[in-house]
Amino acid sequence: MNAFLQDFQTNWLVYASMPVIAALIGYVTKLVAIRMMFQPLEFVGIKPFFGWQGIVPRRAARMASIACDTMTDRLISAGEVLGRLDPERIVKEIEQPLLDGVEEIAAEIAMEYQPGLWESTPEAVRRRVIRHVQAEAPKIVRSLLETIKTDVDAVFDLKDMVVSNLVKDKALLNRIFRESGHKEFKFIARSGIFFGFAIGLVQMFAWAALKNPWIMPIFGGITGWFSDWLALKMIFRPKYPKKYLGLFEWQGLFLKRRQEVAADYGALIAKEIITPKNVIEAVLHGPLSDRLFALVAQEVQAAMDRQSGVARPLVVLAVGSGRYQQIKRSISQKVIERLPETMAFIEDYAGDAMDIRNTLVTKMQEMTEEEFEGLIRPAFEQDEWILIATGAVLGFAVGELQVILVETLAH
Template identity: 60%
Template sequence: MGPSEILSDVARNWPIYVSMPFVAAAIGYVTKVVAIEMMFRPIRFIGRKPWLGWQGVIPRRAAKMAGIACDTMTSQLITPAEVFGRLDPRRVAEEIKKPLVDTISDITREVAAATQPDLWEALPDRVKNMVVSRIQRQAPRLVEKVMQQLQQDIDSVFDLKEMVVTNLVRDKALLNRIFREAGHKEFRFIARCGAPFGFAIGLLQMVAWAVFREPLLLPGFGLVTGWATDWLALKMVFFPIEPRRFFGLFTWQGLFLRRRAEVARDYGNLIASEIITPRNVVEAVLKGPLSDRLFAMVQREVHQLVDDQAGLARPLVVVAVGGRRYQQMKQLVTEKALERMPETVAAAEEYAGDAMDIRNTLMTKMRQLSPAQFERLLRPAFEQDEWMLIAVGALLGFMVGELQIVVVEFLAH
């Protein structure tokens, strides 16, 4: 087509030409929103496994995502020794003293009634109360001693990474929140920048259509718009890692890297309030894969306490209840103590939360990370199946381009 024919066609079909950059802008925006949502939704697989259907990238790879996030957290931000090292064993014993006294009273009576009911019932109330009171007085020392042993060898009974990964894999919505809240401004930027990027490509599309009038141009430009805007937006979030001057006109650093202080605050708040909490830590110690070592530690101390309280009367006690029954009694005391421990230590949650100070620890350590280390907090969420997200954007753009052809041909006739 000559210049006069091109101008004549543009004048005759100007609504079509005007619409092209706006349609491209819409493609750019919609493909970004879809790509972002595909990272997080749906939480559970919808469709027919393994290929016909979809599950959000992060929920689908929950174990790996949680492991990556936890590797950064445990290797560079916080350690089990830091979590427990700030707790004062004596203060913990003091905080739980009241529920501990009640628990010891119940356990003593339950164990005595279970192992030697006739003997226990025959004892005067004064003697029963004396036995209970004596053990109650010693119990805080037991707690303090066990706490000191925990602090000296915490890695043998507490696996911080296993606790974090277990909680995040079990609660995929929480895993989503970590990445969403850490990068909420970046996700908003990705969605918003799709429109201007797409509009710019649409202007080129408009010129190409006026000159060549090739039907494949529209879906081709739609594909390029979806692919290029996804790719460019992702790059602008994380790159360059260090501030860099472009064309001598402006300086740019990956958007996520520029928000280090804000991300550190939000990330620290979420981890401290949802994951590394006193309750989760206690549950991990009591029920985690290393809990048998804690059981052995508590068992040793409880048995020693029982023997100490039996004192000079121990031979008579052993004769009265039998050697095997005496050992069973000590074992039952241990089991009951561990069984009641979560509700007992709950009284120290507020103190433990303040003392561990996970929030401020994470904030401080995150600000000390190098830009490259900091980038790894969110980048893994995009690296997994990033090509697929970009491909979906390209496919959507291609489909919209095909629709454009139908509309253009309809309006042209």
């Protein structure tokens, strides 16, 4: 015992440094592990094994799909997104650009199929033709929207829209995880200091008893591994508040903070992903857009037939049946080409009407602990071992450096 005390007194600086360095190991390994979750966005190194890509960006498609499944199964559906839009209000919002577009399209088609005739037609006649078509345009839009609302899934794939945007923008996917769990990641980093210091105290006595150079890297590895493992456990476990030793109560930090997380998550999804612009873009250019365009063409052509009325046989006779069908298809195509520009006018109204943020926040705050945990954790649960293993390897490496430092101080 006297030899122990003598060694402590002689090398007090060496022993005092051990828990401090262990705490530093715990903190640094956590920072590195967290960074490795998100950076770099693209693979850096020599594929397939010599290099690294952040866990979240590397698993972007799977993580986006899991997050979207949870979102669409439990929080919001395509029907809710588009079902809140009022066809009458949309017609009102796009009325002027729609009417302007109709006038331009009518002139283009007339000049394309009857060159010179449109310009030589009296102004009063041209205005009457345009007014007829303009009167029909809002009816087409109204009818089209009503048709879409009866079968939203036929023209709008919400999951494809969400996954496509997240896979395309890996930085945005990172933001969802980082901003929703920013306090949890801070907790992981800071916990490394306390866990590391505690393990360092044990390490100090083990070194005093054994003086074995393997003590440092082994304890460094244990510090990195155990502190990562425990910090991750403390974020999600226990699911419900539980008292320990009768002194303090603990609930998984992520679950305890679910009201705040819901607000952050809902706001980010509404601001960056399920936006009016993205929804309109998905409807007009997504995998189901052909069905929408078929509906538009059907409505436009039916409207043209109605406008022709009793004069239709004469029109067909004058331009030819094939020519008449070609004119109808041409008009339909020009209307479709103008849809993105026209629909941009409803973005402000659509944002208010869809109310995505409040819908997501309210429903998330009503979720059970099990459902809430399933919102984010499954996306990277399979890769948690990589973070823990990384902590262990880094801790071991720093432990080796610690041996050099201790031996230097001892001499």
